[in-house]
Amino acid sequence: MLYLFLDIITTAAILFIVSSGLLIIFGVMKIINFAHGVFLTIGGYSSLVVTHFDWNPWFSMPLAFVVGCLLGSVIERTVLRFLYHRPLDAILATWGLGIVLGQLIIIGFGREVQFAAGPVSGAMELFGDFYSKYRLLLIIFSVLVAGAMWLLLKGTRIGLQTRAVIMNEPLARGLGINSSRVRLITFSFGAGLACLAGAFITPLSSVDPNMGLPWLVSAFMLVLVSGNSFLALASACIVLGGAQVLASTYISPVIGGLTLAVLAALLLRIRPKGFAYD
Amino acid sequence: MSIARRIVTLAGVVCLTVTTWAAASDPIVIGVPTGLSGANSTVAPAVVQSSELAVAEINESGGILGRQVRLEIADDGSGASGAQRAFDDLIINRNADVIISMETSAARNAGIPIVERNQVPYIYTSLYEGRSCSPYLFANGAVPEQMVGPIIDYFIDEKASKRFFLVGSDYAFGRGMLEFTRNYIEERGGEVVAEEYQPMNATDWTSIISQMRRNKPDAVIMSTAGGAPNVTLQRQYKAAGMQALVGNLSVDELTAQSMGADAEGIYISASYLTAIESDANTRFLERMETYFGSELLTPNDLSVPQYDAIYLYKAAVEMAGTTDTDAVIEALAKVSFDGPRGTVQMSAQRHAPLTMHLGRVQGDGSVEVVQIFKNVDPGEQCPTT
Numbered sequence: 311m312l313y314l315f316l317d318i319i320t321t322a323a324i325l326f327i328v329s330s331g332l333l334i335i336f337g338v339m340k341i342i343n344f345a346h347g348v349f350l351t352i353g354g355y356s357s358l359v360v361t362h363f364d365w366n367p368w369f370s371m372p373l374a375f376v377v378g379c380l381l382g383s384v385i386e387r388t389v390l391r392f393l394y395h396r397p398l399d400a401i402l403a404t405w406g407l408g409i410v411l412g413q414l415i416i417i418g419f420g421r422e423v424q425f426a427a428g429p430v431s432g433a434m435e436l437f438g439d440f441y442s443k444y445r446l447l448l449i450i451f452s453v454l455v456a457g458a459m460w461l462l463l464k465g466t467r468i469g470l471q472t473r474a475v476i477m478n479e480p481l482a483r484g485l486g487i488n489s490s491r492v493r494l495i496t497f498s499f500g501a502g503l504a505c506l507a508g509a510f511i512t513p514l515s516s517v518d519p520n521m522g523l524p525w526l527v528s529a530f531m532l533v534l535v536s537g538n539s540f541l542a543l544a545s546a547c548i549v550l551g552g553a554q555v556l557a558s559t560y561i562s563p564v565i566g567g568l569t570l571a572v573l574a575a576l577l578l579r580i581r582p583k584g585f586a587y588d
Numbered sequence: 589m590s591i592a593r594r595i596v597t598l599a600g601v602v603c604l605t606v607t608t609w610a611a612a613s614d615p616i617v618i619g620v621p622t623g624l625s626g627a628n629s630t631v632a633p634a635v636v637q638s639s640e641l642a643v644a645e646i647n648e649s650g651g652i653l654g655r656q657v658r659l660e661i662a663d664d665g666s667g668a669s670g671a672q673r674a675f676d677d678l679i680i681n682r683n684a685d686v687i688i689s690m691e692t693s694a695a696r697n698a699g700i701p702i703v704e705r706n707q708v709p710y711i712y713t714s715l716y717e718g719r720s721c722s723p724y725l726f727a728n729g730a731v732p733e734q735m736v737g738p739i740i741d742y743f744i745d746e747k748a749s750k751r752f753f754l755v756g757s758d759y760a761f762g763r764g765m766l767e768f769t770r771n772y773i774e775e776r777g778g779e780v781v782a783e784e785y786q787p788m789n790a791t792d793w794t795s796i797i798s799q800m801r802r803n804k805p806d807a808v809i810m811s812t813a814g815g816a817p818n819v820t821l822q823r824q825y826k827a828a829g830m831q832a833l834v835g836n837l838s839v840d841e842l843t844a845q846s847m848g849a850d851a852e853g854i855y856i857s858a859s860y861l862t863a864i865e866s867d868a869n870t871r872f873l874e875r876m877e878t879y880f881g882s883e884l885l886t887p888n889d890l891s892v893p894q895y896d897a898i899y900l901y902k903a904a905v906e907m908a909g910t911t912d913t914d915a916v917i918e919a920l921a922k923v924s925f926d927g928p929r930g931t932v933q934m935s936a937q938r939h940a941p942l943t944m945h946l947g948r949v950q951g952d953g954s955v956e957v958v959q960i961f962k963n964v965d966p967g968e969q970c971p972t973t
Contacts, residue, residue, distance in 0.1 A: 317798055320794070421625035422625065422632070423815060423816040425819060433829030440829025442828050443827070444827060445794075514824065515820050516820055518629070555794070564785065567790075
């Protein structure tokens with residue numbers, strides 16, 4: 311029972327980490343960033359670079375975040391800025407960017423599956439049995455990510471401006487908020503978070519040019535049912551991630567893989583706002 | 589007949605003449621579709637190296653029937669759709685005379701209709717779940733009849749294992765291998781406590797490891813797609829602190845090395861291990877070393893059969909005196925090759941009797957030979973065709 315509970319919590323934590331970058335971009339810019347999957351992948355390759363140079367594996371996380379922020383700001387300034395009045399084209403542009411970046415990764419790192427070192431390995435004893443240390447660590451990471459987001463949004467001036475843009479962009483602009491700057495910062499930050507998430511999930515899996523794709527689908531569904539609230543995202547991760555773990559454990563892992571997408575679709579049919587409550 | 593039509597016909601005739609004329613002096617083309625991306629990508633580069641060495645050696649000693657040999661490599665993406673593209677491309681655009689490849693079972697099954705349609709001989713060089721039958725298909729890797737017995741017998745007889753947990757990738761190889769394993773365990777009086785599958789590209793094994801924890805098996809038998817899924821499963825298994833014995837039906841030495849210390853203690857059943865003590869193997873390893881130097885990837889049970897297969901094809905073409913498909917196929921069942929794995933001949937219903945080794949992976953990724961089983965028969969693979 312304890313392990314089932316831990317599986318659910320750790321799975322929810324991973325889903326939350328992976329989706330939060332997508333959510334913040336969706337909240338402010340009202341576009342789903344389809345390059346999210348490739349940002350996750352870039353985070354994975356950041357870890358690989360750290361492993362390659364034999365640096366401390368902990369370093370892969372700040373590195374991934376910085377790489378993501380830089381890349382995000384370049385993309386926002388050179389591509390997305392010109393498409394804000396054409397949201398559909400902007401979505402298409404992020405999709406295309408994802409493909410271009412994916413190919414660049416293949417050129418740079420090859421197509422093969424590779425492995426990066428994790429910061430901790432092994433299991434720790436919990437009530438007489440063992441559980442993966444790294445998965446437990448992910449719970450802490452997700453709480454840190456959530457806490458940092460909350461502090462940024464509620465405790466800083468840029469956070470206040472961001473919330474204003476999320477609520478009503480024309481009005482915010484009327485009040486003198488530089489919404490273009492808010493968008494730049496948001497997209498860079500969202501991309502940084504996505505890369506960070508990629509670095510977080512890498513020790514659990516392998517690094518290959520398509521590693522972000524399955525996560526993109528889950529993150530996309532979760533963001534759709536969460537609107538633009540982080541609290542809604544957290545509850546969606548726990549409920550849907552929990553359903554996924556239960557289905558995988560008691561029915562079959564193949565059914566479990568479908569659970570999240572199917573439940574999210576059903577939920578949207580019954581309650582279009584999903585987990586958002588305002 | 590319109591002018592345009594005449595030109596097209598003329599062009600056709602010219603092309604035909606040119607190709608027929610070129611055939612005699614052109615190199616023999618060996619097509620190698622393999623998983624350079626996807627699950628097999630950890631091992632496919634080693635398969636390419638084995639092929640390159642074999643072709644280089646053959647060309648240095650005068651080729652096959654005086655013709656040089658050219659290698660054409662294509663990425664099959666470790667799966668069915670990629671394999672269809674790779675086979676079509678190799679056979680139709682690059683004029684492969686033969687397909688020789690280590691691939692996933694999904695890729696092989698997708699490729700068989702294409703070699704049948706185009707009537708090209710196909711030597712499959714991966715260990716696999718068995719019973720893949722086509723007049724054009726030969727296999728020189730191990731099948732369950734050769735692989736499962738050594739591991740299960742050892743676990744039951746030497747380690748007193750009774751409860752087995754089976755886990756695999758959800759496709760032909762995983763399911764076929766574990767079906768055989770389940771029957772074998774039950775015949776031997778053991779108990780299969782669970783049999784679980786995940787999609788081929790799955791990387792998160794949490795729920796399955798939790799089930800293992802509940803079932804408390806004595807031994808876990810893994811049969812995932814070769815390469816990446818092996819590594820993720822084994823790593824997460826170790827990270828979860830699991831203690832049961834592990835027997836793995838698809839891990840090779842190269843993949844074991846990429847797992848590092850996590851691979852220690854895995855039992856494998858292989859027709860090739862670098863630790864095999866024979867002159868042929870020593871010579872082979874030396875040549876690989878000189879040819880690839882620091883680029884060398886550890887030769888393994890998935891890459892060495894590829895080397896054997898290219899020589900088997902050479903012997904068959906020489907016996908037949910032509911690259912003509914029907915004649916080559918007839919000869920393929922008769923020829924044999926003395927290679928790093930000993931003498932290999934695909935004489936048992938287009939499959940090969942093999943000497944099998946039960947190995948135990950060490951902390952540094954090398955494999956210690958525990959037991960040797962001479963000339964294990966592949967059993968009834970294709971009794972009717």
